Amino acid sequence: MTGYDAVLFDNDGVLVDPPPTETQIRAARAAFESVGVDDPAREHVTGVVSGVTVDFLHEICATYDLDPQTFWTARERHDERSQLDEFRNGTRNRYDDVAAVTDLEVPCGVVSNNHHSTVEFVLDHFGLAGSFDTYYGREMTIESLELKKPNTHYLERGLADLGVGAESALYVGDSESDVIAAERAGLDSVFVRRSHCRDRDLEATPTHEVTSLHEVTRLVCD
Template sequence: MTEYDAVLFDSDGVLVEPPARETQLEATRAAFREVGVDDPERRHLLDVASGVTVDGLHEICAAYDLDAETFWDARERHDERSQFEAFRANARRRYDDVTAVAELPVKRGVVSNNHHSTIEFKLDFFDLRPLFDTFYGREMTIESLSLKKPNTHYIERAIADLNAESVLYVGDSESDVVAAHGAELDSVFLRRSHRRDVDLSVAPTFEVDSLHDVAALVK
């Protein structure tokens, strides 16, 4: 078995519960309302809330004659606020098996497609910051959308911070596995309850049910 000198983790669905779809949609509705669009098409709400691309965002904004930067600023602020509120209301929790991260005898980091500010909030809110040597989310800009996983940009930055050579990446989505492959890393697909029925078109190096299983792999 490969010996690893660092482990990187996704955040939502791995360390903490993922955001509720309706919460994401309501944050997007609020952003549209802020810029004067009271009744956006549902397909546009879904696209913005579920991982819009740079080109897709510009197309949606053009449909309503919106300035893309202005709309995206509103969307990011409302989305960030909705996540903070969910954590504070105990509507989103950290997973119990996160305690296994402390058992890892190697350096650790977090790389997420969520906002960097939101990752920072989670780590502090749940007292997880001491477990990690570095962490990256994306900036709250349109440009950052092109740097999200499966792009390896933030993964490579984390690896550089850790000065690591053999790294394992743990995620709960196909884009996590693809990003790990792109960065030439071994990958773990964490099949939590919300991922029970997901079929992957790419094969992870490992598939597990718990972060305790990840600790066992690294040990």
């Protein structure tokens, strides 16, 4: 299908550079240190950076006799601060081709696994707030981990805000979880092969694959 009535976009890796792994690792170590753990196991540091589940978080915290809520609050604040610092100092930037989708004549939104407050900052910092009718990131809570993509929760909230059915909407992402979430929610999907995911093998099959957001514009307008 081409020609859509609404488009939802992922944030990191689609609109802006994804966070460098080393930055996330430093932020996670800082979070551990802030709650009194000076030498956490590497697998626990990497675990809270990528793909952490509620059960694994509780397992990690039990290892160091930490209150999960206290530690997770520290982790989220250090992670957010590290991201905002990199946007402010220019380490991370918006992609040049974002300009191609800022004037689409259909309702648009952003749905991200990143913090809602970080998405809000990005849209304001890069002058994109007026280009999107709604946006969702996850709350800084342990419970929000259950709602991350490929869960369809935030996609469905975005569609409801735009007042458009899933069958005529498109979700643009850069990960397999984006493709799966779109499929589960009933949307067509676009996988953007940026430099960080150009050679990634996908088990899920996106509706479309592109290398630039200029191609997304053509999909929407055809």
